[in-house]
Amino acid sequence: MRCKILPGTIVFALVAVTAFLTTGTRLTRQEKCLPSQEIAFEGVVTHAGHASPGDRTAARFQTIRLTDGTPAVLWMKYPARKGDYVSGLATFEIGESSRNPGGFSKRMWLWSKGVAWTGCPRLVKVTEMEGQLLWILRLPDRVxxxxxxxxxxxxxxxxxxxxxxxxxxxxxxxxxxxxxxxxxxxxxxxxxxxxxxxxxxxxxxxxxxxxxxxxxxxxxxxxxxxxxxxxxxxxxxxxxxxxxxxxxxxxxxxxxxxxxxxxxxxxxxxxxxxxxxxxxxxxxxxxxxxxxxxxxxxxxxxxxxxxxxxxxxxxxxxxxxxxxxxxxxxxxxxxxxxxxxxxxxxxxxxxxxxxxxxxxxxxxxxxxxxxxxxxxxxxxxxxxxxxxxxxxxxxxxxxxxxxxxxxxxxxxxxxxxxxxxxxxLPLKWCLPILLVILLAYVSTSQASRFLREHRRIVTAIAASSLVIVSAAVFWINHGWRIVFLDVGQGDATLFISPSGYTVLLDGGDKGHGYRTIIPAARMYAVTTIDLAIVSHGHCDHAAGIAELLEVGLVKHLCLPPERASDLVPHIISRVHDKEDMTDHLVSIAKSARVPVSYLQAGECLACGDFSMDVLHPQGPICARDLNEDSLVLRIDAGGLVLLMTGDLTEAGERSLLASGRECKADILHVAHHGADKSSTQVFLQATEPDVAIISVAKKNRYGHPHTDALARLHQECPIILRTDQSGAVFLNIRRGKSTMNTWIEP
Incomplete structure (x- = not known):
């Protein structure tokens, strides 16, 4: 019996293709017409949106159709109703694509609403419009x-x-x-x-x-x-x-x-x-x-x-x-x-x-x-x-x-x-298993007439595809894969060794464990983190690790040395930092039965084909600044040396250099997001990096990376990559050769 083509499928295909061509052209043209500075705008509210339950401010995203016909999504602190006329001053921007593998794309979210521009108005005037038709149209919003x-x-x-x-x-x-x-x-x-x-x-x-x-x-x-x-x-x-x-x-x-x-x-x-x-x-x-x-x-x-x-x-x-x-x-x-x-x-x-x-x-x-x-x-x-x-x-x-x-x-x-x-079932298993299911289905009597008539051809194609995919997934040596994730104003670096051993150094601020690290890890078929290391207890480095601990994705946790005041309670040698999440991490790890280790200078950590040297700090922490006591790790990945410095300060750099430990590295992960009081000239000359990577948020309130720090880096390092410009940074090392790529083209 021949397969009957339904009229609905033909209509749907024609409508979908037409919609894709027309909407894509329109939205792309609107993105190219984005104003470069703050402008005065006028328009009508076409979608009133809704506020979160219990939010007394009732602030929300609303869609405005500007007078020239361009739709825009604005964050309205004092929202208008559908059909109301609004005007004011606003700086518009286009939605960004995802900044990490598997991340959220604001651009696609805006496109799904038929919008290319978004912004937050500085001044807004709402002119209320009334009418019977508007009353009817606003009824669902009121409900x-x-x-x-x-x-x-x-x-x-x-x-x-x-x-x-x-x-x-x-x-x-x-x-x-x-x-x-x-x-x-x-x-x-x-x-x-x-x-x-x-x-x-x-x-x-x-x-x-x-x-x-x-x-x-x-x-x-x-x-x-x-x-x-x-x-x-x-x-x-x-x-x-x-x-x-x-x-x-x-x-x-x-x-x-x-x-x-x-x-x-x-x-x-x-x-x-x-x-x-x-x-x-x-x-x-x-x-x-x-x-x-x-x-x-x-x-x-x-x-x-x-x-x-x-x-x-x-x-x-x-x-x-x-x-x-x-x-x-x-x-x-x-x-x-x-x-x-x-x-x-x-x-x-x-x-x-x-x-x-x-x-x-x-x-x-x-x-x-x-x-x-x-x-x-x-x-x-x-x-x-x-x-x-x-x-x-x-x-x-x-x-x-x-x-x-x-x-x-x-x-x-x-x-x-x-x-x-x-x-x-990790990603790398999905396609081979689907091919096996297809082979099994083709061999049964339930297969369609087309598959039964072309069984040999379909079986040959599926079997050869299975062999190729299996070889690509399981037998090809992927080498070292290192991802410097874009977690905004924080740090998170994922290491995957050739044997599949995974190490996560820092986890970014709250929410990035779920929204950034887990989606990125699944792209590499990583379902658990073998070793999670926290350079210091500030939330922009530790909160994401806490989220992974809560859902049971971490097998072992490593922290900086314990505080001297914890070891000798009657000695108050350190002002307790309110942002220090160390005790919280230990509490979660204890409840989840995750072993906790404390690292200090002089130790060497070797797990399978992963090894690293701890350069700083030495012994129990006695300083008043968590940043000064950040863990500094020297990691050898396939012959390439990386120096991970956390939020190390100028005082910490002096202490590290005074210890006489080897600091030279091929790649330097710049300390404290490029702050002015880090990455001193003496320290950069001692490390001699070929590539410097700065993890920093776009348009952050701290002004990182500082112009003075950038000047010093440009003087000592030929290549500088920044997550605020490039998104995630990828380093692949295979057979002694390394390649670096960025998620977003700078």
Missing amino acids: RDHVRQHLASLWTSANGPLLLSLSVGDTSLLTDGQSYKLQSAGLMHLTSVSGTHLMFLMNPIFIATDRARISRRLKQWITLPVLLMPGVLSGWKSGITRASLVSIAMRLDIPMKKRRNPFNTLFLVGSLMLIVQPYALYGLSFWMSFSAAIAISFSVKTMKSAAKNDMHELTKSGKMRFRVCKYFESTIVFSSMAQLVILPYQLMSAPGIHLLAPIINVIAIPLAAYMTAATYPIIAVLSVLPAGTRAAHVATTVFAALLSPAAHAFEWLAGCVAKTAFAF
Whole structure:
């Protein structure tokens, strides 16, 4: 039987190609017209956005269409309403692409909204506009703001962020740790309001209305508001928009006595969405939702036909057991199919594929269904109770208590799966395994007619590809791979030896462990850090390491020498630094049963093919400045010597030089982000580096790197690379030859 080409697929392909060509040209032209300085602007608010629950300032991102037709996203401290006229002074910029492998691209985020410019206005004047049409258009925004702010006490409770993400699709209150656990466990799709949530909400309504003896028209009027509620509350994101349109089309089949092809309907709905909002094709959520819907529809069609045949052979007593077994089977199949189809997108947000994800979804989906279906009635009840009253407080407390067990169980499941490192499938394994699955499928009788007719050719191509990919992944010696990550105003350097031993020196400030280090590490199939070293306890070096410890990704932790006051309590030899995270790191490591070692000058650390010498500091720390006692490490990587200096100060440099230890290096990681009081002339002459790398934030408030420090570096070092200009810096060493590349072309 020949494969029939659906009209919807042709329409979708034409619309998608047209949208890609027209929108790409338009956005690129707008980027080229970016003003180089602060300008006066005027425009109309086209998208009002929404503030985080409990945020009294109500500040938010809003989309403004300027008078020349250019759309821009502005951070409005005092937001306007949709349709209001705004004017003022602002400096605009274009969104940056990611600065690290696997990082967030602000440019794609803006493009998905149809915007190329973004900025923060210095002066703003809002002229309020009124009218009946504007009142109607603003109604969804008022509903969304009301639900977020009126129910702030619920959303900011212990389990509120999870409930908010499940019911409204707003993940702004989830911590980075919660988001990481949900992503790693394959449960993040439940926090993006989509067809799954619509199913949770609508199935009880459909069952109740179908059994009730009411007219068909009344059923439609009852189900329509409930059908639209998730879309209105979430702001009509791609997933829920697609699901709502498909659901409405399916409900129309009954009175029209038609049975539409589900795949054709999906493609036609996707075409309609791109016609209305062509910029949606730049958002991953559109493609993830669309791909998953196709996979699940295919699974439903196949399983329904099989289940129908099996049900005829069962007695009444066996039908209940059959339905229970079918539920677990269908849940695993749906989850597996959806995750297989969205595999390319999943790999962009997780350190790999978790093999337990389809199984854990069997337990997590009913929990999410209960919380989602229960939260919507709770929203309706709390929305009519006056905020701040005793009745509202009691109702919020009772509702939160009712949902607390399910929320705790859901988060506990996600945390357990995220820490099960042995079940992770790293990136380098994914393609070979997919090729093996393809070979197995081709050899079965279930393969399509095309594959059966060309079985030899397909098998030969898949087998040769498997051999080539396996050789490239497993047998080619990758040599040393060193990545100086761009973590803003902080340090984080990832070392991967030829044998696969991984060392992380510093982890950047808060959030960079989850948002920068883990995504970058997964690009190299790294699921755990064998050795994490903290040069000193300041948060811009240690906070990211703390986040990795919390999720169980560190096997061993190394710290600078202990404080003298810790060794001899009655000697107060050091003013305790409020930003010192050393005690916090030790506490987390102890609870996670991670061994802790303290390094000091004179020690040599050798682990497999990784070795380094500790040059500074000597013995217990007695100085008043954490920077002065930063660890200084001399690392030999494949014959190339790197000198890592942390935030070493001028006094620390003098102490290091006075010790007489060898400081010469091929590559110098510049101390203290290029501060004026570091990288002295004497120290640079002693190290004689060929390349200097400065880890520093773009437009930082400290003025790093300082002009005097840069002048000294240019005088002593021929090559200087900066993360604020180049993003992440890559050093590859193989067979005695080294190459350096940057993520962003300077």
